Amino acid sequence: MSTAFKTAPPFSHRTVAASAADAIRRKIFDGELKDGEPLRQDLLAAEFGISRTPIREALVQLEAEGLIRIEPHKGAVVREASVADIEEIFELRHLLEPVLLERSAPSLAAADFDHIEAILDEYSAELRNHNVKRWGELNTLFHTALYAKAERPQIRAIVDKLLTASDRYTRLQLLHTDGLKRAEKEHAEIVTLCRKRKFAAAADVLRSHILVVKASLLDFVARRG
Amino acid sequence: MSTAFKTAPPFSHRTVAASAADAIRRKIFDGELKDGEPLRQDLLAAEFGISRTPIREALVQLEAEGLIRIEPHKGAVVREASVADIEEIFELRHLLEPVLLERSAPSLAAADFDHIEAILDEYSAELRNHNVKRWGELNTLFHTALYAKAERPQIRAIVDKLLTASDRYTRLQLLHTDGLKRAEKEHAEIVTLCRKRKFAAAADVLRSHILVVKASLLDFVARRG
DNA sequence: CGATTGAATATTGTATAAAATCGACGACCT
DNA sequence: AGGTCGTCGATTTTATACAATATTCAATCG
Incomplete structure:
Protein backbone atom coordinates (compact mmCIF):
# COMPACT_ATOMS: atom_id res chain seq x y z
CA MET A 1 0.00 0.00 0.00
CA SER A 2 1.69 3.17 -1.15
CA THR A 3 1.34 6.23 0.98
CA ALA A 4 1.05 9.75 -0.29
CA PHE A 5 4.58 10.83 0.43
CA LYS A 6 6.13 7.73 -1.01
CA THR A 7 4.62 8.36 -4.40
CA ALA A 8 5.61 12.02 -4.25
CA PRO A 9 8.55 12.93 -6.45
CA PRO A 10 11.94 13.24 -4.77
CA PHE A 11 11.87 16.93 -5.53
CA SER A 12 8.96 17.47 -3.18
CA HIS A 13 9.87 20.52 -1.12
CA ARG A 14 8.44 19.00 2.01
CA THR A 15 10.06 17.02 4.72
CA VAL A 16 9.29 13.39 5.38
CA ALA A 17 8.07 14.44 8.80
CA ALA A 18 5.48 16.80 7.30
CA SER A 19 4.22 14.10 4.95
CA ALA A 20 4.06 11.63 7.79
CA ALA A 21 1.89 14.11 9.70
CA ASP A 22 -0.43 14.27 6.70
CA ALA A 23 -0.65 10.50 6.49
CA ILE A 24 -1.39 10.09 10.19
CA ARG A 25 -3.92 12.93 10.08
CA ARG A 26 -5.70 11.22 7.23
CA LYS A 27 -5.77 7.95 9.12
CA ILE A 28 -7.46 9.71 12.02
CA PHE A 29 -10.01 11.49 9.86
CA ASP A 30 -10.83 8.33 7.98
CA GLY A 31 -11.52 6.58 11.24
CA GLU A 32 -8.70 4.13 10.60
CA LEU A 33 -7.40 5.23 13.96
CA LYS A 34 -10.23 5.48 16.44
CA ASP A 35 -10.62 7.69 19.48
CA GLY A 36 -8.36 6.75 22.33
CA GLU A 37 -6.30 4.42 20.18
CA PRO A 38 -2.57 4.57 20.96
CA LEU A 39 -0.17 5.63 18.22
CA ARG A 40 2.96 3.55 18.55
CA GLN A 41 6.01 5.11 17.00
CA ASP A 42 7.47 1.71 16.07
CA LEU A 43 4.47 0.62 14.10
CA LEU A 44 3.95 3.91 12.29
CA ALA A 45 7.61 4.07 11.31
CA ALA A 46 7.51 0.50 10.03
CA GLU A 47 4.26 1.09 8.18
CA PHE A 48 5.62 4.13 6.34
CA GLY A 49 9.07 2.65 5.90
CA ILE A 50 10.80 5.54 7.67
CA SER A 51 12.50 5.94 11.00
CA ARG A 52 10.96 7.06 14.24
CA THR A 53 12.54 10.51 14.29
CA PRO A 54 10.26 12.13 11.69
CA ILE A 55 7.34 10.23 13.22
CA ARG A 56 8.03 11.94 16.51
CA GLU A 57 8.08 15.34 14.85
CA ALA A 58 4.81 14.56 13.13
CA LEU A 59 3.27 13.62 16.46
CA VAL A 60 4.39 16.88 18.07
CA GLN A 61 2.78 18.69 15.16
CA LEU A 62 -0.47 16.75 15.48
CA GLU A 63 -0.62 17.39 19.20
CA ALA A 64 -0.38 21.11 18.52
CA GLU A 65 -3.31 20.70 16.14
CA GLY A 66 -5.27 19.14 18.94
CA LEU A 67 -5.74 15.82 17.17
CA ILE A 68 -3.74 13.68 19.56
CA ARG A 69 -2.52 13.84 23.11
CA ILE A 70 1.04 13.00 24.11
CA GLU A 71 1.92 12.01 27.63
CA PRO A 72 5.61 11.83 28.49
CA HIS A 73 6.95 8.30 28.40
CA LYS A 74 3.50 6.91 27.80
CA GLY A 75 2.89 7.77 24.22
CA ALA A 76 0.35 9.36 21.96
CA VAL A 77 -3.34 8.57 21.70
CA VAL A 78 -6.03 9.87 19.39
CA ARG A 79 -7.85 12.57 21.31
CA GLU A 80 -11.44 11.72 21.98
CA ALA A 81 -13.72 14.73 21.84
CA SER A 82 -16.31 15.26 24.52
CA MET B 1 24.35 30.07 32.90
CA SER B 2 21.80 27.64 34.19
CA THR B 3 18.59 27.16 32.27
CA ALA B 4 15.23 26.41 33.80
CA PHE B 5 15.16 22.74 32.96
CA LYS B 6 18.67 22.07 34.13
CA THR B 7 17.92 23.19 37.63
CA ALA B 8 14.67 21.23 37.67
CA PRO B 9 14.77 18.09 39.79
CA PRO B 10 15.31 14.78 37.97
CA PHE B 11 11.78 13.75 38.88
CA SER B 12 10.28 16.47 36.74
CA HIS B 13 7.54 14.85 34.73
CA ARG B 14 8.39 16.82 31.65
CA THR B 15 10.56 15.96 28.74
CA VAL B 16 13.75 17.77 27.92
CA ALA B 17 12.20 18.79 24.61
CA ALA B 18 9.31 20.52 26.38
CA SER B 19 11.66 22.38 28.67
CA ALA B 20 13.81 23.39 25.74
CA ALA B 21 10.71 24.84 24.09
CA ASP B 22 10.09 26.87 27.24
CA ALA B 23 13.65 28.14 27.29
CA ILE B 24 13.59 29.16 23.64
CA ARG B 25 10.18 30.76 24.05
CA ARG B 26 11.49 32.81 26.93
CA LYS B 27 14.49 33.88 24.90
CA ILE B 28 12.16 35.16 22.22
CA PHE B 29 9.88 37.00 24.63
CA ASP B 30 12.79 38.57 26.43
CA GLY B 31 14.07 39.89 23.14
CA GLU B 32 17.25 37.86 23.47
CA LEU B 33 16.34 36.48 20.08
CA LYS B 34 15.16 39.24 17.81
CA ASP B 35 12.74 39.19 14.93
CA GLY B 36 14.09 37.46 11.87
CA GLU B 37 17.01 36.01 13.75
CA PRO B 38 17.84 32.45 12.71
CA LEU B 39 17.67 29.71 15.33
CA ARG B 40 20.53 27.35 14.71
CA GLN B 41 19.98 23.88 16.09
CA ASP B 42 23.68 23.38 16.75
CA LEU B 43 24.04 26.46 18.88
CA LEU B 44 20.86 25.91 20.87
CA ALA B 45 21.83 22.32 21.56
CA ALA B 46 25.30 23.36 22.67
CA GLU B 47 23.94 26.17 24.80
CA PHE B 48 21.54 23.89 26.66
CA GLY B 49 23.95 21.01 26.78
CA ILE B 50 21.61 18.63 25.00
CA SER B 51 21.49 17.09 21.56
CA ARG B 52 19.73 18.42 18.49
CA THR B 53 16.87 15.91 18.58
CA PRO B 54 14.88 17.51 21.42
CA ILE B 55 15.75 20.93 20.01
CA ARG B 56 14.08 19.97 16.76
CA GLU B 57 10.95 18.86 18.58
CA ALA B 58 10.91 22.12 20.48
CA LEU B 59 11.16 24.03 17.21
CA VAL B 60 8.25 22.11 15.69
CA GLN B 61 6.26 22.96 18.78
CA LEU B 62 7.16 26.63 18.60
CA GLU B 63 6.26 26.79 14.95
CA ALA B 64 2.82 25.44 15.77
CA GLU B 65 2.53 28.23 18.33
CA GLY B 66 3.29 30.73 15.61
CA LEU B 67 6.45 32.04 17.24
CA ILE B 68 8.90 30.88 14.61
CA ARG B 69 8.86 29.83 11.00
CA ILE B 70 10.62 26.70 9.72
CA GLU B 71 11.59 26.25 6.10
CA PRO B 72 12.87 22.86 4.97
CA HIS B 73 16.64 22.70 4.77
CA LYS B 74 16.90 26.39 5.57
CA GLY B 75 16.13 26.48 9.22
CA ALA B 76 14.02 28.33 11.74
CA VAL B 77 13.77 32.07 12.22
CA VAL B 78 11.92 34.16 14.79
CA ARG B 79 8.73 35.24 13.13
CA GLU B 80 8.54 38.95 12.69
CA ALA B 81 5.04 40.31 13.15
CA SER B 82 3.69 42.79 10.64
C1' DC C 1 33.48 43.34 -16.05
C1' DG C 2 29.28 40.69 -15.04
C1' DA C 3 26.98 36.34 -15.06
C1' DT C 4 27.26 31.48 -14.25
C1' DT C 5 28.80 27.19 -12.86
C1' DG C 6 30.63 23.96 -9.64
C1' DA C 7 33.26 22.44 -5.76
C1' DA C 8 33.78 23.35 -0.59
C1' DT C 9 31.42 24.14 3.50
C1' DA C 10 27.72 24.78 6.63
C1' DT C 11 23.31 23.35 8.10
C1' DT C 12 19.40 20.72 8.21
C1' DG C 13 16.95 16.12 7.81
C1' DT C 14 16.86 11.11 8.76
C1' DA C 15 18.46 6.72 10.60
C1' DT C 16 20.25 4.06 14.14
C1' DA C 17 22.01 3.22 18.71
C1' DA C 18 22.04 4.14 23.65
C1' DA C 19 19.69 5.75 27.91
C1' DA C 20 15.72 6.66 30.72
C1' DT C 21 11.18 5.80 32.17
C1' DC C 22 6.93 3.37 32.95
C1' DG C 23 3.82 -0.53 33.94
C1' DA C 24 3.31 -5.12 35.33
C1' DC C 25 4.44 -9.20 37.55
C1' DG C 26 6.13 -11.68 41.33
C1' DA C 27 8.92 -12.31 45.58
C1' DC C 28 9.00 -10.98 50.13
C1' DC C 29 7.59 -9.10 54.51
C1' DT C 30 3.97 -8.08 58.05
C1' DA D 1 -4.40 -12.11 52.75
C1' DG D 2 -2.75 -7.64 51.82
C1' DG D 3 0.70 -4.47 50.81
C1' DT D 4 5.45 -3.05 49.43
C1' DC D 5 9.65 -3.33 46.93
C1' DG D 6 12.46 -4.72 43.20
C1' DT D 7 13.27 -6.55 38.71
C1' DC D 8 12.03 -7.23 33.76
C1' DG D 9 10.21 -6.14 29.34
C1' DA D 10 8.16 -2.73 26.49
C1' DT D 11 8.24 1.92 24.97
C1' DT D 12 9.53 6.38 24.80
C1' DT D 13 13.21 9.85 24.91
C1' DT D 14 17.76 11.43 23.83
C1' DA D 15 22.31 11.01 21.66
C1' DT D 16 25.16 10.13 17.88
C1' DA D 17 26.17 8.99 13.16
C1' DC D 18 25.12 9.55 8.47
C1' DA D 19 22.77 11.56 4.27
C1' DA D 20 20.66 15.28 1.76
C1' DT D 21 20.20 19.98 0.84
C1' DA D 22 21.36 24.80 0.71
C1' DT D 23 24.77 28.52 0.73
C1' DT D 24 29.11 30.55 -0.27
C1' DC D 25 32.68 31.83 -3.05
C1' DA D 26 36.08 31.32 -6.34
C1' DA D 27 37.06 30.00 -11.11
C1' DT D 28 35.46 30.25 -15.73
C1' DC D 29 33.11 31.92 -19.77
C1' DG D 30 30.85 35.33 -22.54
Missing part, protein backbone atom coordinates in the same frame (compact mmCIF):
# COMPACT_ATOMS: atom_id res chain seq x y z
CA VAL A 83 -19.69 16.88 24.00
CA ALA A 84 -18.23 19.99 25.62
CA ASP A 85 -15.45 20.01 23.03
CA ILE A 86 -17.94 19.82 20.19
CA GLU A 87 -19.98 22.62 21.69
CA GLU A 88 -16.91 24.78 22.00
CA ILE A 89 -15.82 24.09 18.45
CA PHE A 90 -19.15 25.32 17.15
CA GLU A 91 -19.19 28.25 19.54
CA LEU A 92 -15.89 29.32 18.01
CA ARG A 93 -17.12 28.77 14.48
CA HIS A 94 -20.20 30.81 15.32
CA LEU A 95 -17.98 33.64 16.49
CA LEU A 96 -15.31 33.58 13.81
CA GLU A 97 -16.78 32.42 10.52
CA PRO A 98 -19.20 35.34 10.06
CA VAL A 99 -16.27 37.70 10.52
CA LEU A 100 -14.37 35.94 7.77
CA LEU A 101 -17.40 35.95 5.52
CA GLU A 102 -17.99 39.67 5.85
CA ARG A 103 -14.33 40.33 5.16
CA SER A 104 -14.06 37.97 2.24
CA ALA A 105 -17.35 38.12 0.40
CA PRO A 106 -17.05 41.71 -0.89
CA SER A 107 -13.84 40.70 -2.65
CA LEU A 108 -15.17 37.58 -4.29
CA ALA A 109 -15.52 37.78 -8.06
CA ALA A 110 -18.18 36.18 -10.22
CA ALA A 111 -15.79 33.39 -11.09
CA ASP A 112 -15.28 32.67 -7.41
CA PHE A 113 -19.01 32.33 -6.91
CA ASP A 114 -19.22 30.00 -9.90
CA HIS A 115 -16.56 27.85 -8.31
CA ILE A 116 -18.38 27.87 -4.99
CA GLU A 117 -21.63 26.87 -6.63
CA ALA A 118 -19.87 24.06 -8.44
CA ILE A 119 -18.85 22.76 -5.03
CA LEU A 120 -22.45 22.98 -3.87
CA ASP A 121 -23.64 21.09 -6.95
CA GLU A 122 -21.28 18.24 -6.25
CA TYR A 123 -22.34 18.40 -2.65
CA SER A 124 -25.96 17.88 -3.65
CA ALA A 125 -25.00 14.98 -5.88
CA GLU A 126 -23.04 13.27 -3.14
CA LEU A 127 -25.92 13.86 -0.79
CA ARG A 128 -28.06 11.59 -2.95
CA ASN A 129 -25.27 9.02 -2.97
CA HIS A 130 -24.96 9.14 0.80
CA ASN A 131 -21.22 9.53 0.34
CA VAL A 132 -20.56 10.97 3.76
CA LYS A 133 -16.81 11.11 3.45
CA ARG A 134 -16.87 13.16 0.27
CA TRP A 135 -19.67 15.26 1.69
CA GLY A 136 -17.50 16.27 4.59
CA GLU A 137 -14.69 17.28 2.29
CA LEU A 138 -17.00 19.35 0.15
CA ASN A 139 -18.52 21.03 3.16
CA THR A 140 -15.07 22.11 4.31
CA LEU A 141 -14.19 23.20 0.77
CA PHE A 142 -17.33 25.31 0.57
CA HIS A 143 -16.58 27.16 3.76
CA THR A 144 -12.93 27.76 2.97
CA ALA A 145 -13.77 28.92 -0.57
CA LEU A 146 -16.13 31.49 0.92
CA TYR A 147 -13.39 32.82 3.17
CA ALA A 148 -10.68 32.78 0.52
CA LYS A 149 -10.36 36.56 0.27
CA ALA A 150 -10.68 37.37 3.94
CA GLU A 151 -6.98 38.25 4.33
CA ARG A 152 -7.03 37.21 7.94
CA PRO A 153 -4.47 34.41 7.98
CA GLN A 154 -4.52 33.78 11.70
CA ILE A 155 -8.29 33.60 11.92
CA ARG A 156 -8.25 31.46 8.81
CA ALA A 157 -5.79 29.07 10.42
CA ILE A 158 -8.01 28.71 13.47
CA VAL A 159 -11.16 28.23 11.41
CA ASP A 160 -9.47 25.68 9.17
CA LYS A 161 -8.61 23.67 12.25
CA LEU A 162 -12.18 23.95 13.48
CA LEU A 163 -13.57 22.88 10.13
CA THR A 164 -11.42 19.79 9.94
CA ALA A 165 -12.35 18.99 13.52
CA SER A 166 -16.03 19.35 12.65
CA ASP A 167 -15.48 17.24 9.58
CA ARG A 168 -14.22 14.46 11.79
CA TYR A 169 -17.62 14.14 13.41
CA THR A 170 -19.72 14.59 10.35
CA ARG A 171 -17.69 11.84 8.71
CA LEU A 172 -18.72 9.55 11.49
CA GLN A 173 -22.18 9.84 10.01
CA LEU A 174 -23.31 11.88 12.95
CA LEU A 175 -25.73 13.95 10.92
CA HIS A 176 -29.11 12.81 9.79
CA THR A 177 -30.46 13.44 6.35
CA ASP A 178 -32.86 16.28 7.11
CA GLY A 179 -30.01 18.19 8.70
CA LEU A 180 -27.98 17.75 5.55
CA LYS A 181 -30.83 18.91 3.35
CA ARG A 182 -31.28 21.96 5.48
CA ALA A 183 -27.56 22.69 5.25
CA GLU A 184 -27.84 22.38 1.48
CA LYS A 185 -30.50 25.07 1.38
CA GLU A 186 -28.67 27.37 3.75
CA HIS A 187 -25.45 27.09 1.80
CA ALA A 188 -27.23 28.15 -1.36
CA GLU A 189 -28.91 31.01 0.45
CA ILE A 190 -25.59 32.31 1.72
CA VAL A 191 -24.13 32.34 -1.77
CA THR A 192 -27.20 34.03 -3.21
CA LEU A 193 -27.10 36.78 -0.61
CA CYS A 194 -23.43 37.33 -1.19
CA ARG A 195 -23.99 37.64 -4.93
CA LYS A 196 -26.57 40.31 -4.17
CA ARG A 197 -23.95 41.94 -1.95
CA LYS A 198 -26.16 41.58 1.11
CA PHE A 199 -23.21 40.62 3.22
CA ALA A 200 -24.64 41.29 6.65
CA ALA A 201 -27.68 39.19 5.84
CA ALA A 202 -25.43 36.42 4.57
CA ALA A 203 -23.47 36.53 7.80
CA ASP A 204 -26.70 36.20 9.75
CA VAL A 205 -27.70 33.14 7.78
CA LEU A 206 -24.25 31.69 8.32
CA ARG A 207 -24.54 32.25 12.05
CA SER A 208 -27.83 30.46 12.30
CA HIS A 209 -26.56 27.78 9.92
CA ILE A 210 -23.71 26.98 12.28
CA LEU A 211 -26.08 26.91 15.24
CA VAL A 212 -28.37 24.53 13.40
CA VAL A 213 -25.57 22.16 12.50
CA LYS A 214 -24.36 22.28 16.09
CA ALA A 215 -27.80 21.47 17.45
CA SER A 216 -28.22 18.68 14.95
CA LEU A 217 -24.90 17.15 15.92
CA LEU A 218 -25.55 17.42 19.65
CA ASP A 219 -29.02 15.98 19.18
CA PHE A 220 -27.55 12.97 17.44
CA VAL A 221 -24.92 12.49 20.12
CA ALA A 222 -27.57 12.73 22.82
CA ARG A 223 -29.72 10.10 21.11
CA ARG A 224 -27.01 7.52 20.95
CA GLY A 225 -25.33 8.50 24.24
CA VAL B 83 1.26 45.55 11.44
CA ALA B 84 -1.42 43.37 9.89
CA ASP B 85 -0.51 40.56 12.28
CA ILE B 86 -0.83 42.86 15.27
CA GLU B 87 -4.18 44.12 14.03
CA GLU B 88 -5.43 40.59 13.62
CA ILE B 89 -4.24 39.57 17.07
CA PHE B 90 -6.24 42.36 18.63
CA GLU B 91 -9.21 41.69 16.41
CA LEU B 92 -9.25 38.16 17.76
CA ARG B 93 -8.83 39.31 21.32
CA HIS B 94 -11.69 41.75 20.79
CA LEU B 95 -13.86 38.88 19.61
CA LEU B 96 -12.91 36.22 22.10
CA GLU B 97 -12.00 37.79 25.41
CA PRO B 98 -15.43 39.29 26.16
CA VAL B 99 -16.92 35.85 25.63
CA LEU B 100 -14.55 34.38 28.18
CA LEU B 101 -15.25 37.18 30.61
CA GLU B 102 -18.99 36.74 30.48
CA ARG B 103 -18.59 32.99 30.97
CA SER B 104 -16.07 33.26 33.75
CA ALA B 105 -17.01 36.28 35.81
CA PRO B 106 -20.30 34.94 37.24
CA SER B 107 -18.35 32.04 38.74
CA LEU B 108 -15.61 34.11 40.33
CA ALA B 109 -15.70 34.20 44.12
CA ALA B 110 -14.76 37.11 46.36
CA ALA B 111 -11.37 35.53 46.98
CA ASP B 112 -10.77 35.42 43.23
CA PHE B 113 -11.48 39.12 42.96
CA ASP B 114 -9.13 39.81 45.85
CA HIS B 115 -6.44 37.92 43.99
CA ILE B 116 -7.13 39.84 40.80
CA GLU B 117 -6.96 43.16 42.60
CA ALA B 118 -3.67 42.14 44.16
CA ILE B 119 -2.36 41.69 40.64
CA LEU B 120 -3.62 45.15 39.73
CA ASP B 121 -1.94 46.65 42.79
CA GLU B 122 1.39 45.20 41.82
CA TYR B 123 0.72 46.34 38.27
CA SER B 124 0.31 49.93 39.51
CA ALA B 125 3.49 49.68 41.53
CA GLU B 126 5.50 48.40 38.61
CA LEU B 127 4.00 51.11 36.48
CA ARG B 128 5.72 53.70 38.66
CA ASN B 129 8.96 51.70 38.41
CA HIS B 130 8.71 51.55 34.61
CA ASN B 131 9.38 47.84 34.84
CA VAL B 132 7.98 46.96 31.45
CA LYS B 133 8.85 43.30 31.54
CA ARG B 134 7.08 42.65 34.81
CA TRP B 135 4.24 44.85 33.66
CA GLY B 136 3.67 42.62 30.67
CA GLU B 137 3.59 39.53 32.82
CA LEU B 138 1.11 41.11 35.20
CA ASN B 139 -1.10 42.24 32.37
CA THR B 140 -1.27 38.69 31.04
CA LEU B 141 -1.85 37.38 34.57
CA PHE B 142 -4.72 39.81 35.06
CA HIS B 143 -6.49 38.73 31.91
CA THR B 144 -6.02 35.02 32.50
CA ALA B 145 -7.14 35.33 36.12
CA LEU B 146 -10.34 36.97 34.92
CA TYR B 147 -11.02 34.06 32.56
CA ALA B 148 -10.06 31.35 35.03
CA LYS B 149 -13.60 29.99 35.44
CA ALA B 150 -14.70 30.25 31.84
CA GLU B 151 -14.54 26.47 31.26
CA ARG B 152 -13.77 26.97 27.60
CA PRO B 153 -10.38 25.31 27.28
CA GLN B 154 -10.03 25.71 23.53
CA ILE B 155 -10.89 29.39 23.55
CA ARG B 156 -8.62 29.81 26.54
CA ALA B 157 -5.77 28.16 24.67
CA ILE B 158 -6.23 30.55 21.76
CA VAL B 159 -6.50 33.60 23.99
CA ASP B 160 -3.46 32.57 26.00
CA LYS B 161 -1.49 32.45 22.79
CA LEU B 162 -2.81 35.86 21.80
CA LEU B 163 -1.95 37.33 25.16
CA THR B 164 1.62 36.08 25.07
CA ALA B 165 1.90 37.39 21.53
CA SER B 166 0.60 40.78 22.66
CA ASP B 167 2.96 40.68 25.58
CA ARG B 168 5.84 40.33 23.17
CA TYR B 169 5.12 43.78 21.76
CA THR B 170 4.31 45.50 24.98
CA ARG B 171 7.60 44.21 26.38
CA LEU B 172 9.36 45.97 23.58
CA GLN B 173 8.24 49.15 25.25
CA LEU B 174 5.79 49.82 22.48
CA LEU B 175 3.26 51.46 24.75
CA HIS B 176 3.52 54.97 26.07
CA THR B 177 2.75 55.92 29.61
CA ASP B 178 -0.64 57.51 29.14
CA GLY B 179 -1.82 54.33 27.46
CA LEU B 180 -0.66 52.33 30.45
CA LYS B 181 -2.41 54.65 32.87
CA ARG B 182 -5.59 54.36 30.92
CA ALA B 183 -5.27 50.57 30.94
CA GLU B 184 -4.82 50.72 34.69
CA LYS B 185 -8.13 52.55 35.10
CA GLU B 186 -9.98 50.28 32.70
CA HIS B 187 -8.73 47.17 34.43
CA ALA B 188 -10.03 48.44 37.75
CA GLU B 189 -13.33 49.35 36.18
CA ILE B 190 -13.76 45.87 34.75
CA VAL B 191 -13.18 44.28 38.14
CA THR B 192 -15.54 46.69 39.86
CA LEU B 193 -18.31 45.99 37.37
CA CYS B 194 -17.82 42.25 37.74
CA ARG B 195 -18.05 42.51 41.51
CA LYS B 196 -21.34 44.31 41.03
CA ARG B 197 -22.35 41.46 38.74
CA LYS B 198 -22.78 43.82 35.81
CA PHE B 199 -21.17 41.37 33.47
CA ALA B 200 -22.41 42.72 30.18
CA ALA B 201 -21.17 46.18 31.07
CA ALA B 202 -17.83 44.72 32.08
CA ALA B 203 -17.60 42.96 28.74
CA ASP B 204 -18.28 46.25 26.98
CA VAL B 205 -15.48 47.96 28.87
CA LEU B 206 -13.19 45.06 28.07
CA ARG B 207 -14.03 45.38 24.39
CA SER B 208 -13.22 49.05 24.27
CA HIS B 209 -10.15 48.44 26.43
CA ILE B 210 -8.78 46.03 23.86
CA LEU B 211 -9.52 48.48 21.07
CA VAL B 212 -7.74 51.24 22.94
CA VAL B 213 -4.65 49.15 23.54
CA LYS B 214 -4.68 48.15 19.89
CA ALA B 215 -4.91 51.74 18.73
CA SER B 216 -2.17 52.77 21.11
CA LEU B 217 0.11 50.05 19.85
CA LEU B 218 -0.54 50.79 16.20
CA ASP B 219 -0.05 54.48 16.82
CA PHE B 220 3.34 53.80 18.33
CA VAL B 221 4.34 51.54 15.46
CA ALA B 222 3.24 54.16 12.96
CA ARG B 223 5.29 56.86 14.69
CA ARG B 224 8.52 54.95 14.57
CA GLY B 225 7.82 53.28 11.19
